[in-house]
Amino acid sequence: MAFGAFGGSPATTPASDAAPRRGGLIALFLLLPGAAYLSLFFLVPLVSLILTSFQAVDPNAFEIGKFVYAFQWQNYVDVVTTYWPHILRSFGYAALATVLALLFSYPLAYVIGVKLRRFPLLQALALTLVIAPFFISFLLRTLAWKQIFSDEGVVVTALQALSLLGPADHLTGTPFSVIFGLTYNFIPFMTLPIYTSLERLDLRYVEAGGDLYASPASTFLRVTLPLSLPGVVSGTLLTFIPASGDYINASRDFLGSTDTAMIGNVIEANFLQLQNYPAAAALSIVLMAVILVLVGAYVRRSGTEDLL
Amino acid sequence: MPRPLPDDPMIRSLVLQARRAQMSRRAVLAGATGGAAALALAACAPGGSTAPTAAPDESDTDKTLRWANWPAYLDEDDDGNHPTLDAFIAQTGIDVSYLVDVDDNNTYYGKVKDQLALGQDIGADTVCLTDWMVNRWIRLGYTQELDDANIPNKKNLAPELVDVSFDPGRKFSLPWQGGFAGLAWNKEKVPAGLESVSDLWKPEFKGRVGVLSEMRDTIGLIMSEQGVDISGDFSEDQFQAALDVFRQNVESGQIRNVKGNSYLDDLTNEDTLVAIAWSGDISVINAEAGDKWQFAIPSGGGALWNDNFLIPIGSTHKKNAETLIDYYYQPEVAAEVAAWVNYITPVVGAKEAMMDIDPELAEDQGIFPDEETLSKVKVFRALSAAEEQSFSTAFQGVLLGA
Structure with missing residues (x-):
């Protein structure tokens, strides 16, 4: 049931219960393309990745990037002991960015999905504006921020004039x-699912809340928010998962520096620069495992009303 | 009972070769049916450490050539044509496809290494790579030996580039273009300029220093400053001493930017005021963004690197590639390229030829360095695989803050 959350629809009913049992063979047949797709494009690379993560240096002839198949589980110990700060940092940054994106996106989605309902044209325009950044490559957008935050740029000069930033402080290359x-790059991914939830919100419920003498605040907390939770859950997942593996924003070439490296940057360096494929593969598996555990726990919890 | 092998050595080796091919095909098939795990194995490079053998040369019947190179590294007119290359095609009838495929030594190597290990075609018949990467290809037997008879103009190679540590006598590689790593600064913000690498560590530049993510250039310059000969047989301790200086300055925030090609953005938006930089780039940004920057070789010495022609082991157009290399080793052609790309040309006589094209460029130390300039720069010596691994792991460790 947990993954019903991805649907973004508050009204999904389990239709399978009503389906007759004898369609089993046809159902299996229809599953075939999906299963073939998954095994070819997910399972095979995953197995290859796992095998790579246990590789060891060629004992006969040492050469960079040359490894033989082995069962060197120490690779995992090595990468975790060397790079645990990066792993923690990745999830810390991703969690912060997710919370910030939620704070920006919820009101935005609320305005578009609820307040602008009476003006379809305006609503469509607002939605287009949310998607508008996608018309420019996200690499270019990120580079543009680097330019905006540069030491001699307007933002830094203004903050320094207001004494909010010391004369030697800077913004680029900082956490x-x-x-x-x-946050900036993932706001659309947060806004759209929440919007989908809120757009279907039956306003009569809100009205009924008012009729029953609930204050607007408690109507929001008890009616609107719970009904939009599926959107919030899928939005946070769509933000948190890619953000924790992101390597563009934290890269030294973009907004990061040597002390903001995230796990994605470590994997990139090990894979492309050091040709240490086992370490890169082991880190990828660790990243995947941690995300699975975190997301599993989160979805389980948010599936109930305990979240509130 | 298999038939005995024929006596004729030629046929014998052919039969053996065919058998090997059959074996590997069977192995691949077995892998495919044996489930995903085996398939993954078959898809990866073989673990064997035997060097691949060179592909047969079909140049005499097939007049084509694929040349992989870096961006903005060949003369280009406003329509995107390459005048020198077009002249070569007209002259020789060899149809050259010029591929701008290389933007990073490591990334390119990552793309082609599996084919190289198997002796297969990598989609290029000649490719230009930097010294240290060339060193690795030669060490692994991934290149074909050049036939000097096809490259008579090899005699024009600058004498100091003949006996390099990774390829003495230039049997496998020939330089395409080169450049210096040295110091650069913003003339408006730092009117006093820089003398030596240690000037970068002055307190007033805190947070405004940029260095290159190319280990041999950044650490090489620091080592030279410490009096170490980077082309000589330096020790691991000497490397570590320079790395410590680098690490300290990164950790203290003195050095804020450590980048590859994108360091030019930091110079133009002035996040970086003083830097370790590549010579050719500084002339380019001075031309593009106002004459604001100055380049100099530090007093302790600079680093010299070259990108070199190689013929990959799987290429079937070796002679065509050699014809191309020979063509670009004519001084007049080399001068024409140098006038456009602004890097150091390895061809003796190009300076004289440049006098006819642009006498001012002929005096540019960044393109035609004189004896005095050359005496101040060194080529980073070839590293063994173990050294390369340990040095670059340590260097990347600093970059990742690990």
Whole structure:
């Protein structure tokens, strides 16, 4: 049931209960393309990745990037002991960016999905504006922020004039700019699912809340928010999962510096620069495992009303 | 009972070769049916450490050539044509496809290494790569030996580039273009300029220093500053001493930017005021963004690197590639390229030829360095695989803050 959350629809009913049993063979047949697709494009690479993560250096002839198949589980110990700060940092940054994106996106989605309902043209325009950043490559948008935050740029000069920033302080290459970039880049992914939820919200419920003498605040907390939760859950997942593996924003070439490297940057360096494929593969598996555990726990919890 | 092998050595080796091919095909098939795990194995490079053998040369019957190179590394007119290359095609009838495929040594290597290990075609018949990467290809037997008879103009190679540590006598590689790593600064914000690498560590530049993510350039310059000969047989301790200086300055925030090609953005938006930089780039941004920057070789010495022609082991157009290399080793052609790309040309006589094209460029130390300039720069020596691994792991560790 947990993954019903991805649908973004508050009214999904389990239709399978009503389906007759004898369609089993046809159902299996219809599953075939999907299963073939998954095994070819997910299972095979995954198995290859797992095998790579246990590889060891060629004992006969040492050469960079040359490894043989082995069962060197120490690879995992090595990467976790070397890079645990990066793993923690990744999830910390991603969590912060997710919360910030939620704070920006919820009101935005609420205005578009609820307040603009009476003006379809305006609503369509607002939605287009949310998607508008996608018309420019996200690499270019991120680079543009680097330019805006540069030392001699308007933002830094203004903040320095207001004494909010010391004369020697800067914004690019700091955790601030990395989290900013992550938040900025993922806001549309947060806004759209929440909008889908709120757009279907039956306003008569809200009205009924008012009729029953609930204050607007408690109507929101007890009616609107719970009904939009599926959107919030899918929005946070769509933000948190890619953000924790992101390597563009935190990259030294974009908004990051040597002390903001996230797990994606470590994997990139090990894979492309050091040709240490086992370490890169082991880190990828660790990243995948941690995300699975975190997301599993989160979805389980948000599936109930305990979240509130 | 298999038939005995024929006596004729030629046929014998052919039969053996055919058998090997059959074996590997069977192995691949077995892998495919044996489930995903085996398939993954078959898809990866073989673990064997035997060097691949060179592909047969079909140049005499097939007049084509594929040349992989870096961006903005060949003369280009406003319509995107390459005048020198077009002249070569007209002259020789060899149809050259010029591929701008290389934007990073490591990434390119990552793309082609599996084919190289199997001796297969990598989609290029000649490719230009930097010294240290060339060193690795030669070490692994991934290149074909050049036939000097096809490259008579090899005699024009600058004498100091003949006996390099990774390819003494230039049997496998020939330089295409080169450049210096040195110091650069913003003339408006730092009117006093820089003398040596240690000037970068002055307190007033805190947070405004940029260095290159190319280990041999950044660490090479620091080592030279410490009096180490980077082309000589330096020790691991000497490397570590320079790395410590680098690490300290990164951790203290003195160095804020450590980048590859994108360091130019930091110079133009002035996040970086003083930097370790590549010579050719500084002339380019001075031309593009106002004459604001100055480049100099530091007093302790600079680094010199070259990108070199190689013929990959799987290429079937070796002679065509050699014809192309020979063509670009004519001084007049080299001068024409140098006038456009602004890097150091390895061809002796190009300077004289440049006098006819643009006498001012002929005096540019960044393109035609004189004896005095050359005496101040060194080529980083070839590293063994173990050294390369340990040095670059340590260097990347600093970059990742690990």
